[in-house]
Amino acid sequence: MRIVKIGLMGWGTVGCGVVRALRENAGVIRDRLGAELELAKVADLDLETERPEPVARELLTRRAEDVLEDPDIDIVVELIGGLEPAGSFILKALENGKHVVTANKALLAHRGNELFRKALDQGRSIRFEAAVAGGIPLIKSLREGLAGNRIDTLFGILNGTANYILTRMTEAGLSFGEALEEAQRKGIAEADPSLDVEGVDAAHKLAIASALSFGSVIQFDKVHVEGISGVDPLDIRLGREFGYDLKLLAIARHADGRMEMRVHPTLIPAGHVLASVKGAYNAVYIHGNEVGDVMLYGLGAGMSPTGSAVVADLVDLARDLADGSPDHVPPLAFRPDRLREIPIKPIADVVTCYYFRFAALDRPGVLSKIAGILGEHHISIAAVIQKGREVEGAVPIVMQTHEALESNVRKALGEIDRLDVVVSPTRYLRIEVPHSGSLP
Amino acid sequence: MRIVKIGLMGWGTVGCGVVRALRENAGVIRDRLGAELELAKVADLDLETERPEPVARELLTRRAEDVLEDPDIDIVVELIGGLEPAGSFILKALENGKHVVTANKALLAHRGNELFRKALDQGRSIRFEAAVAGGIPLIKSLREGLAGNRIDTLFGILNGTANYILTRMTEAGLSFGEALEEAQRKGIAEADPSLDVEGVDAAHKLAIASALSFGSVIQFDKVHVEGISGVDPLDIRLGREFGYDLKLLAIARHADGRMEMRVHPTLIPAGHVLASVKGAYNAVYIHGNEVGDVMLYGLGAGMSPTGSAVVADLVDLARDLADGSPDHVPPLAFRPDRLREIPIKPIADVVTCYYFRFAALDRPGVLSKIAGILGEHHISIAAVIQKGREVEGAVPIVMQTHEALESNVRKALGEIDRLDVVVSPTRYLRIEVPHSGSLP
Numbered sequence: 014m015r016i017v018k019i020g021l022m023g024w025g026t027v028g029c030g031v032v033r034a035l036r037e038n039a040g041v042i043r044d045r046l047g048a049e050l051e052l053a054k055v056a057d058l059d060l061e062t063e064r065p066e067p068v069a070r071e072l073l074t075r076r077a078e079d080v081l082e083d084p085d086i087d088i089v090v091e092l093i094g095g096l097e098p099a100g101s102f103i104l105k106a107l108e109n110g111k112h113v114v115t116a117n118k119a120l121l122a123h124r125g126n127e128l129f130r131k132a133l134d135q136g137r138s139i140r141f142e143a144a145v146a147g148g149i150p151l152i153k154s155l156r157e158g159l160a161g162n163r164i165d166t167l168f169g170i171l172n173g174t175a176n177y178i179l180t181r182m183t184e185a186g187l188s189f190g191e192a193l194e195e196a197q198r199k200g201i202a203e204a205d206p207s208l209d210v211e212g213v214d215a216a217h218k219l220a221i222a223s224a225l226s227f228g229s230v231i232q233f234d235k236v237h238v239e240g241i242s243g244v245d246p247l248d249i250r251l252g253r254e255f256g257y258d259l260k261l262l263a264i265a266r267h268a269d270g271r272m273e274m275r276v277h278p279t280l281i282p283a284g285h286v287l288a289s290v291k292g293a294y295n296a297v298y299i300h301g302n303e304v305g306d307v308m309l310y311g312l313g314a315g316m317s318p319t320g321s322a323v324v325a326d327l328v329d330l331a332r333d334l335a336d337g338s339p340d341h342v343p344p345l346a347f348r349p350d351r352l353r354e355i356p357i358k359p360i361a362d363v364v365t366c367y368y369f370r371f372a373a374l375d376r377p378g379v380l381s382k383i384a385g386i387l388g389e390h391h392i393s394i395a396a397v398i399q400k401g402r403e404v405e406g407a408v409p410i411v412m413q414t415h416e417a418l419e420s421n422v423r424k425a426l427g428e429i430d431r432l433d434v435v436v437s438p439t440r441y442l443r444i445e446v447p448h449s450g451s452l453p
Numbered sequence: 454m455r456i457v458k459i460g461l462m463g464w465g466t467v468g469c470g471v472v473r474a475l476r477e478n479a480g481v482i483r484d485r486l487g488a489e490l491e492l493a494k495v496a497d498l499d500l501e502t503e504r505p506e507p508v509a510r511e512l513l514t515r516r517a518e519d520v521l522e523d524p525d526i527d528i529v530v531e532l533i534g535g536l537e538p539a540g541s542f543i544l545k546a547l548e549n550g551k552h553v554v555t556a557n558k559a560l561l562a563h564r565g566n567e568l569f570r571k572a573l574d575q576g577r578s579i580r581f582e583a584a585v586a587g588g589i590p591l592i593k594s595l596r597e598g599l600a601g602n603r604i605d606t607l608f609g610i611l612n613g614t615a616n617y618i619l620t621r622m623t624e625a626g627l628s629f630g631e632a633l634e635e636a637q638r639k640g641i642a643e644a645d646p647s648l649d650v651e652g653v654d655a656a657h658k659l660a661i662a663s664a665l666s667f668g669s670v671i672q673f674d675k676v677h678v679e680g681i682s683g684v685d686p687l688d689i690r691l692g693r694e695f696g697y698d699l700k701l702l703a704i705a706r707h708a709d710g711r712m713e714m715r716v717h718p719t720l721i722p723a724g725h726v727l728a729s730v731k732g733a734y735n736a737v738y739i740h741g742n743e744v745g746d747v748m749l750y751g752l753g754a755g756m757s758p759t760g761s762a763v764v765a766d767l768v769d770l771a772r773d774l775a776d777g778s779p780d781h782v783p784p785l786a787f788r789p790d791r792l793r794e795i796p797i798k799p800i801a802d803v804v805t806c807y808y809f810r811f812a813a814l815d816r817p818g819v820l821s822k823i824a825g826i827l828g829e830h831h832i833s834i835a836a837v838i839q840k841g842r843e844v845e846g847a848v849p850i851v852m853q854t855h856e857a858l859e860s861n862v863r864k865a866l867g868e869i870d871r872l873d874v875v876v877s878p879t880r881y882l883r884i885e886v887p888h889s890g891s892l893p
Contacts, residue, residue: 034743041603044668045786046788148741148745148747150593150599153590157769158582158593158765159590160764161478161482161768162474162478162761163478163481286729289725303470303477303757303761304588304752304761304762306752307749309748310747311744317742317745318743321602322601325597325600327601329597336777336781337776338776347484
């Protein structure tokens with residue numbers, strides 16, 4: 014039986030997941046693939062710390078070159094994470110004629126275009142199913158399963174840590190800080206959670222997934238990003254009174270020749286199938302012009318789900334190598350010469366519905382003043398809740414708008430916040446209604 | 454640019470979906486594939502009825518041989534449906550050196566093993582993404598995306614008509630007959646809905662999906678099938694009081710060397726992500742030993758979603774042909790020589806929780822008698838609701854059990870139904886809790 018030799022770089026959590034899956038499922042993998050995936054070497058600077066998945070001593074090395082320069086190794090699996098030295102290692106692996114499987118979304122978001130070009134020049138392949146939405150076969154679905162579609166929209170819950178925190182804030186009424194602390198205690202959030210809670214990790218993934226969906230080069234620096242650290246549980250509660258749940262949504266749209274990419278806390282209808290995605294789960298809701306609405310759901314992180322995605326790439330790649338076609342499917346779904354730099358729609362041009370919470374003194378005429386300013390900026394009100402109770406000396410006036418232009422919203426809120434009856438900055442959230450998952 | 458010639462057999466709803474997708478998305482398909490998918494011929498007995506997607510006169514033919522024997526045609530797309538003549542046409546196409554794409558789940562459920570063997574012998578390929586769950590890239594996910602897993606369970610809402618009917622019975626309190634009539638009026642149910650509402654269509658799909666998941670040959674005749682035509686809205690209502698929603702679930706499990714395949718109305722927890730799948734939508738919830746829980750959701754039928762799946766197969770196949778590897782991925786995920794006839798667990802051996810509704814006279818000692826018989830058969834009660842109101846002269850006693858063995862349940866209910874205080878046969882439903890989609 015043919016043997017494909019794997020060199021693993023990074024023996025951390027995901028690395029252990031790969032080691033485990035290759036060992037535990039060797040039988041079914043062989044039965045599917047008709048070849049053997051052999052772990053030939055494992056490189057990590059730390060060989061001392063005990064791991065959940067042990068590796069035979071003779072496979073271990075501290076030297077990256079032992080993997081990168083081993084002529085027997087067919088595929089390098091990069092699970093170091095971060096920009097460097099991971100980027101240099103991948104370039105070196107490609108130069109040395111190796112194919113690459115990586116879970117490194119930060120690196121691909123920042124340098125994917127360069128790395129894919131290098132792979133093309135070298136006649137080698139980079140696979141990255143594990144980089145977006147972990148165990149969910151999202152990349153494969155976008156690239157192959159939906160190949161007969163013009164994909165126009167993608168709504169993703171792409172960060173399990175943020176979704177866990179929002180779920181706990183929603184269901185248990187915790188503050189952001191309390192929910193974060195709980196997530197850290199449970200090992201769901203990292204000691205430094207900023208990439209996750211500030212939306213950057215979701216933005217990395219969105220940049221990759223939207224390139225694949227729309228036929229664009231990766232344009233990570235153009236993603237509009239807002240995190241959840243500023244979310245007030247009061248807005249989650251009031252949003253629910255309008256029938257919405259709050260999610261950190263990664264949104265990509267392709268329309269009228271422009272591409273919209275944004276990550277921010279978003280209210281979605283409570284009955285929507287995306288709203289039922291709770292805890293550390295991820296989900297991606299996609300609209301294609303033929304298939305309609307599709308959603309993929311599962312765990313987006315963790316040792317085994319991510320390991321599952323890496324192994325799927327290894328199986329695919331081993332198959333393609335056996336057929337002598339490492340570039341069987343283009344990395345970004347479209348042939349490299351067909352990728353375009355699709356112009357970006359700035360956030361100011363986005364049109365969506367909004368939730369506002371005004372903190373105004375309880376005086377006659379306040380509501381009329383606020384409504385007047387909104388009207389001047391072509392923002393029309395769909396619903397209002399004015400609660401009797403005061404919060405910090407002011408009455409919260411909560412509004413839901415019809416579709417409005419973000420730049421108008423910003424101007425209007427700027428004016429409103431300067432009113433002397435408004436005691437603190439208006440909180441606002443965008444509302445999205447991903448294509449209806451209800452009765453067709 | 455390379456041109457791949459397609460011969461379409463069956464110019465019905467799905468056929469029109471394929472014609473539409475090939476025309477509408479020709480540009481993106483070319484940009485992804487680097488080849489052109491050309492519709493070269495369309496065969497149908499009826500060329501008169503007007504279609505939503507017209508086809509150039511010169512491509513149309515009434516004679517199957519015009520497609521099957523055209524040496525220019527690379528791929529035959531079989532969308533006639535049913536066992537014959539579709540089966541003979543596919544065999545003929547393979548013999549004539551053509552590859553086949555089909556959406557025909559009934560045919561594959563009944564004769565898939567034979568057809569795949571024939572394709573293998575001929576060095577040709579049969580693709581069938583459209584046969585299970587329509588536009589959802591389920592086959593690809595099971596076969597490739599989750600290739601690093603031992604898949605052990607699959608829970609599917611695989612029939613949109615049945616799901617629509619149950620959704621309307623649940624949300625609007627309609628009877629089965631009323632909901633069916635509404636579905637027919639809306640074009641969601643066919644004039645003869647029996648395959649859909651009696652669970653046979655879902656069983657076709659389950660037989661295919663479970664073969665792919667577990668490495669089995671297709672064993673359609675072993676699926677235990679119960680439909681929804683006998684469902685009483687009262688049981689939906691009472692089930693909700695226990696916190697469950699009713700779905701027509703297709704369940705496959707692989708454990709202890711045996712395979713379980715069953716389709717029946719099933720109560721699932723109302724908060725579960727599968728319970729949020731409403732209307733004509735389909736969803737498949739899969740558990741793999743590495744990835745954990747994954748769910749795929751979308752439209753399982755209809756012109757465009759099914760067309761989307763057919764075109765995805767065409768793109769894949771065109772790619773594989775360009776690389777000279779039509780058997781790039783084995784049709785049933787496992788190498789043909791590794792497929793086994795996994796022994797089937799009969800329904801009598803299934804262990805699950807149950808919902809019972811007894812129709813008993815309101816006399817002292819009735820509950821104790823019923824509970825006594827259940828206890829003798831090792832069925833332990835988790836919850837009871839006894840409603841004051843009489844229904845047809847009897848009081849409904851509703852119970853939820855802990856896990857019990859189906860054969861014990863049948864014996865116990867047989868005894869209970871023979872009691873003279875029990876006025877009509879006990880209604881029972883199975884309860885399943887697909888691996889939790891809640892907080893990890």
